[in-house]
Amino acid sequence: MLKNRSNKIIQNVEQSTNCVIRFPNNALNKDYITVIGSEIQVPRAINMIMKSIIDEYKFRIVSSKALDNIIESKEYKFWVVEYIRKKYCIEVTSFPNNVNTNVYPNVKYHVFRLSFPKSQLSYLDLAINVIFRYFMQHRIPLHLSFKEDARQVSRLKAYDSFSHFNSMLFPPVSASTGKFWEI
Incomplete structure (x- = not known):
């Protein structure tokens, strides 16, 4: 995303903060940029850059009929998806995983993707806890079990x-x- 100086995001940050953003030479193989500006504007420029970089975290839960029903419910969308979006600025999406794993080829999973700006990384664990707590309250198994009476x-x-x-x-x-x- 932040590959070169001609990027519109970088140009916008430079214009609005009056800072200069320097990229390292590709031959040096460095993964950082330098922000040059006034003491007040540099943190603002860094914050703007961090907000523009979208990161993603994925996890899988074993698919079940109960999980499908919960995910499709309005209650889940309000109490989990909207709550996490408003409180932590993290976008939650879920979809069935069609890729079979070598370990358990007959097991189907649901993939949960959390998309967020890099500046919100510290809230990722709180968002995941909200999702897990909601599923545990509704007795959705979060892991693979080979026994029917695994909860007992x-x-x-x-x-x-x-x-x-x-x-x-x-x-x-x-x-x-x-x-x-x-x-």
């Missing part, structure tokens, strides 16, 4: 899968249960 299973269970190697990772367990601990 206690998370504090572990099994020694290396017992036949005389594992030093876990203390020895009886062969009948195979359980290391259970709470």
